[in-house]
Amino acid sequence: MNVIEVETLPPRSSEPLVLAIGKFDGVHIGHQAILSHARDRLQPGWEFGVMCFWPHPMWVLAHKAGYDRWLTPFPEKVRLLTAFGVQRMYHVHFSQAYASTTAEQFVHEHLANLSLRHVVVGFDFRFGKGGKADVEDLRRMCADIGVPVTVVHPVEENGQKVSSSQIREHLGEGRVEAAEALLGRPYSFVGTVIPGDKLGRKIGFPTANLGDLDEYVLPGGGVYAVAVEILNQPEGAPRGNWFGVMNAGFRPTVGGTTFRVEVHLLGFDGDLYGKRLRVSLLRRVRSEKKFQNVEELTNQIRQDVLYAQSMLGLNKRD
Incomplete structure (x- = not known):
């Protein structure tokens, strides 16, 4: 994919282009409908x-809590959009200055710089200073530059419009199956294995402590059954794929004070330090809990692992 960073005006282009416009945070099934309409044209x-x-x-614009994190930070968004067939991305740096762009400027200066053949947006797309312009304004203004506009109706699930804010809420409450239904895939994030306190190894359940997660929306505290992909294997080696049990939270039993994400790979034996792991959330096992001591915690982890193995079909015998 050709990624074009935009601070003010996008650079002039002569290649004919069908353009889908939106935030695309999550690339969820509603976004996928917009992308499909664009691709069909x-x-x-x-x-x-x-x-x-x-x-x-x-x-x-509002410093709304949680919106400094993404469902799909830039590398993940590029990966997902590329898989959907997108060839070019205008990655606009949204600043207070950019927010002052009027609707007329956005269409007659920004979009007119591109050799557009069609524009596709969602039904609730708003643009221009203060978000005052809507899709009917977009249709009217784009007609001035000879570009047709398709407005995509909302995708609904259980009578509600699919939205990134819904998915964020589901993840915060640990409803990972609901988030998966709206995303069209399990929610996942990519982190780097960094040194931890090695408590898991001491109690017989070694964990990979994940860093580099600051840009991601993370699930609410608890224990989850997950799928794990080891990304940066040596050249020529296959990527490792494992099921696992993940703990996300503050580790109250051992006096933790920071939110951590730690993953125990079922059946894995090896060194993961420095590895990049893609973790996909499959099911919540339980909420985070403070135990009386490490022995009680260890017994619970043993039960969590048995439950996850049963749920994933790993304890079956042929």
Whole structure:
């Protein structure tokens, strides 16, 4: 994918382009509907592009709690959009200055700089200073520059519009199956294995302590059954795929004060330090709890592992 960083105006382009516009945080099933409509309008020789915005406008304009983190930070968004067939991304730096762009400027200066053949947006797309312009304004203004606009109806699940804020709420409450239904895939994040306090190893359940998660929306505290992919294997070696049990939380039994994510890979025996792991959330096992002592915690972890193995079908015999 060709990623074009945009601070003010996007650079002038002559390649015919179908453009989907939005934040695309999560690339959930609602976003996928927008992308599918855009892809369906491609003709030979045209490129498939998206325009998305960072940091999150909710963070820049209102410092809304949690919106300094993403469901899909930039590398994950690129990965998912590339898999969907997107060839070009206009990655717009959303700042207070950019937020002052009027609707007319956005269309007649920013979009007009591109050789657009079609624009596709969601039904609730708003743009221009103060978000005052809506999809009907977009249609009218794009007609001035000869570009048709398709507005995609909302995708609903259980009578509610699928949204990134819904997914964030589900994850915060540990409802990972509900988040998966709205994403169209298990929610995942990528972190680097860093040194921890090695308590898991001492009690017989070694864990990979994950760092580099500051940009991700993380699930609410608790124990989860997960799938783990080891990404940076030696050249030529297959990527390792494992099931695991993950603890996310403050570790109150041992006096923890910071939120940590630690993963025990079922059946794995090896060195993971420095490895990059993609962790996909499958099911919540239980909420975080403070135990009376480490022995009681160890007994509970043993039960968590047995439950996860049963749920994942790992204790079956042929």
